[in-house]
Amino acid sequence: MPEPSTANFLQLINENKGIIHKVTKMYMDKVEDREDLFQEIVMQLWKAYHTFKGSSKFSTWMYRVALNTAIIFFKKENRKVDKTSLNEQIDIADYNDNQEKEEKLAYLYRAVQELNPIEKALIFLFLENQSHKEISHNLGITEINARVKLNRTKEKLQQIIKKNGYEF
């Protein structure tokens, strides 16, 4: 029987694990690397759980820990190259009803791999509906800087997607 705090933590994590999955997809291209990052984020959240005072929402605190872990996480070296092409990945998604949406997101995840860790964080927080103020708080930069950086990153992302032969 797990301790109450462990049970609480697991419940909160399972309610919000979608955030972690999205972060791992943003930061890692290969499935194995995503699994490693997922484990690392869960472990770091668990290690830091005692510092969570509940003054903010659990998900707000989780964004920070998950993103900070992902930003400084370096994938394992000497791992075999993932030969799965994007088309194959999309084929798996074809079973889903929302084929077009899945395809669009698959291209997005592929395109963001060409961004640096800070740009990935900016796009992630933007997609998670965070305001410029919230983004600036999470990253520790000024609001103006967050706005400028986000606009630049969006332009860069558009160019990458266009370069890869896709447009949406």
Add this chain to the structure above:
Amino acid sequence: MNFDQLKEDWNNNNNNHGEVSEDMLKIKEAHTPIDKIRKQMKQEFFVQLLSLLLLAFTPKIFGFSSELKSIFILFYAISCAFCTYYFFKFYTFYKHSYDLGLDSRKNLLWFYYEMKLNIELYKALTYILGFIALSFCTTALFIIKGTLLSEILQKFSMFYIVINAFVAILVIGLITEFWARLYYGKYVRQIKTIIDSLDEE
């Protein structure tokens, strides 16, 4: 490209597959750059400790004279004192915990300076030990009489010996720098690149 539409698709996308179990919380080893550096330093710490213990048998193995043995004990005691001090420092660094709940900038800066401090401490200890070893070898060469090396040494001027000692210290320094850069430097450089991208206007 319609970012609003993309945002909507993103938020409607279901990523809730798989359950997080209690087993996942039992993994002990973290993989942040500072954890990797600390792990490598911990391994080196045991190698250094073992080397220090083996070094204690040097007078017996090489059959030092009582005069040389006294000098060796003096240098050995100095080395042990420095090692104890630095090992204690490493231990306190090792126990420093990080808070990933800070904003990214504070978090990255903490990692960067913590890594730099760890590496500088490591380099300082290596320089000191190298310098002590070199000093002992030089002293020993002046004390040991009758060997071929001491006879050769007596033929050279003091200036030449000083130059050699200087070059030797320089080589120790270069090897230490190279070693630190090779084993620990890559993480510091990667974190620095991320900080720079955050600071870019």
